[in-house]
Amino acid sequence: MATIKDVALKAGVTVTTVSRVMNNRGYLSEKTKEKVHQAMEALDYHPSEVARSLAQKQTTLLGVIVPSLLHPYYNEVINALENHASLLGLKLLVCNAQRNAQKEAEYIDMLKANKVAGIILCTQSRNSVRSLINLPVVTLERSISPSVPAVLCDNEMGGRIAAEHLLSRGCKNLVMIQGGRSSEERVQGFTRTCEEDSVSFHVVHASKRQFHQLDYADLINTLFTDSPAIDGVFASSDVIAAQVIQICHKRGLCVPEDVKVIGFDDVDLARLLSPALSTIHQPIEELCAHAIQTIVRWEDTEKQSRTILPVHLVQRSST
Amino acid sequence: MATIKDVALKAGVTVTTVSRVMNNRGYLSEKTKEKVHQAMEALDYHPSEVARSLAQKQTTLLGVIVPSLLHPYYNEVINALENHASLLGLKLLVCNAQRNAQKEAEYIDMLKANKVAGIILCTQSRNSVRSLINLPVVTLERSISPSVPAVLCDNEMGGRIAAEHLLSRGCKNLVMIQGGRSSEERVQGFTRTCEEDSVSFHVVHASKRQFHQLDYADLINTLFTDSPAIDGVFASSDVIAAQVIQICHKRGLCVPEDVKVIGFDDVDLARLLSPALSTIHQPIEELCAHAIQTIVRWEDTEKQSRTILPVHLVQRSST
Structure with missing residues (x-):
């Protein structure tokens, strides 16, 4: 796999210049930018997001923990979260706790180790609260603690x-x-x-x-x-x-x-x-959009908030 | 958030020793190991998987690209993949291409940039083949190229x-x-x-x-x-x-x-x-288990393989 050095060599510039092009920092001529982009393309070079996220100490990953992936409700939740996350350039790490508090705790540890931007929790366990301190977390259709913001339907x-x-x-x-x-x-x-x-x-x-x-x-x-x-x-x-x-x-x-x-x-x-x-x-789209906004705008989030969205009747043939 | 330096300080050892304990490398006394583990626990320290994966140049992430997250078939596929991946310590990055070749190509780039261990492709686009060279990839219930292994049902x-x-x-x-x-x-x-x-x-x-x-x-x-x-x-x-x-x-x-x-x-x-x-x-569990094994054992995988698994009748009341 091509490295940043290969790109610099092919473009005839220094590694620092390639890095500046990638991060769009400092003065760069259009000609230099083009040379670097051409070299990146020719070598099929992909700047490592792993390295970037290490530098930024946070990734563009978003964790979601659900109690089941077979219940159709959670499928629609995952679908809506993925839609909204991708619009913001965030990627979804899907964790299925299978209604097991131990598995849920392990997933929280894993997500922390992966430096996720935040966690959307659709699970029940109140045991998790302690391990979630200092991390952007929102619960969806759950309320586990007054100190964790919740998004619910009415x-x-x-x-x-x-x-x-x-x-x-x-x-x-x-x-x-x-x-x-x-x-x-x-x-x-x-x-x-x-x-x-x-x-x-x-x-x-x-x-x-x-x-x-x-x-x-x-x-x-x-x-x-x-x-x-x-x-x-x-x-x-x-x-x-x-x-x-x-x-x-x-x-x-x-x-x-x-x-x-x-x-x-x-x-x-x-x-x-x-x-x-x-x-x-249930307004699943709106619930999920709100949950993601809570993570993205964590600095502005009232940590004790409970957001309750309205529901409505859909009448079909069974009544 | 605690760093490796904090752990070393608390355990009264060097950063190198903490690193050796974490990676289980070199000679270490049981006493040293215990001191380090206790310090890690006390500080709620989580070794950064981002840093680890950079060192290893590959992550324990597995990408899956589906054409839809609303079709129940793909929900069951995601569920089965997540089950099998978690047994192997792999995490699933779920990408919904929404039947859009452009979105699919963007996801492939994103997954490469995130240095995933491999990609499971449930989408159609033959355009992707070129961009998948040198990456462990398997298609599920799809066959996009003779050079990409496929797992299908009969x-x-x-x-x-x-x-x-x-x-x-x-x-x-x-x-x-x-x-x-x-x-x-x-x-x-x-x-x-x-x-x-x-x-x-x-x-x-x-x-x-x-x-x-x-x-x-x-x-x-x-x-x-x-x-x-x-x-x-x-x-x-x-x-x-x-x-x-x-x-x-x-x-x-x-x-x-x-x-x-x-x-x-x-x-x-x-x-x-x-x-x-x-x-x-459809043997969704078996298809997914086989797809993940194809990625995990990539060195041994016959790249031109097509694995076809049998199906059977489930008779219920509609016939």
Whole structure:
């Protein structure tokens, strides 16, 4: 592989001149610049970003730690982060903690050793807080400490909109299925709306195992066996809602005629289901753009900030 | 942030000794090692991987370039690559070329400048070949040049299995919907099997626009309007198959009673559909493990190799 010396030799200039051209520093004639660029091209020379970042003591790498790469929500998060990062010349190091606090801690160490510009944390573990001191960090749809800025969607509003929508579609017996993620506010929004309307409702919580395997079939089957009067289901993710539709189908219940189903997230899956799924749209693009801005403008960031972005209803055929 | 000098000072040894402990080189007493490790821990010192990689002239970063991060197939690829990479202590730099040859070329330059250990290419562009010389590169489910090793699944076999399965389930009028990806072999396998069985069939190709937007509704509607006798559909991806099921549903056609549908890929979406989708399982885990081994064992890799891994049928409720 060509070195800076090879480029200097080929261009007939000193190594210092090549370095000045690359960093665009000091006076340089157009002719010299052209000679150096031609030599770089001819030798297929790529100035080492490793060397640059060592000099600058920070890289243009951005770390993101997610709890899973199989859940469609995190795929859309990675997609949105990569889009926004690349617009700013930042590169994304993707780390999958697989819901393992030890793996998460190891990734944080690795990202620090790689001198990342910052970390976007989509994981839960509060153990990490100590190791994150002095590093630009933002949590996405998580809040792990008052000293770490968080970007969240308005989960309470989402729960309210979901309940209001099911009620406006004539449902009388509501249930919310709550997955393992940290969306207690969704439950509160749903619960408060049902209580205000004095409508019959209950909330079931998935086990950790069901959440980790993204398999809710047993839970949903038990639900319909125990409470055959259910006519409206709010699932705390589109993945759960997909399985509610499957099980209604198997039990001979029509969606939306017999049971109305609404999800949360508005991932691509929602529009691919039969019937297409009504859901609460999370502003994933905006959440990710805001998270990256928090890292990039770290000096100006209020470290105790919590930014909450609004959600809205996307009505499709399942309600 | 602590430096190597701080560690040396705290441990009461020289910087050279700290460096020798970190790199495990030369004679060192257990006592010295322990002193240095304790100082590193007390100071929360992380040896800079940037500095290390500069010394080694190569990093433990692995680049992956995908054409899209929204297609579920690439999500499962990223997930599998990250799993295998992390087992080997490699980190994944994820680049989304968004089906843009210019963006792809820029990412290749960026990855070279970051001295990645190698690149896994899931994109199409043949323009890239020249810029990839002297770099460990493997293409995944793509074949861009005889001089770049490729890891593929047996697409011809997949097309055959899909056609044979629809025939064995009693279908008489088959259609294959071909998305934009490079799976001409899938078409060949399907076509040859139908011809051998003298069964009525045709193949429709999606436009680039439909492929880029992952929206095949118009194509599928036209298909059923023009050919109402269709009773078996082979979609070249599970995403297309999901939309076939949706449109059958809207047209009052029952799946699998009136129309049998089979997909390709076996991404998570397949098992979440109603009815759950029969599909051809791509061995994504094995493809990714093999691609990473190709990079890691580059010295031993036959540069002109094409590795083709077998696929198999996963029967669910849609057939």
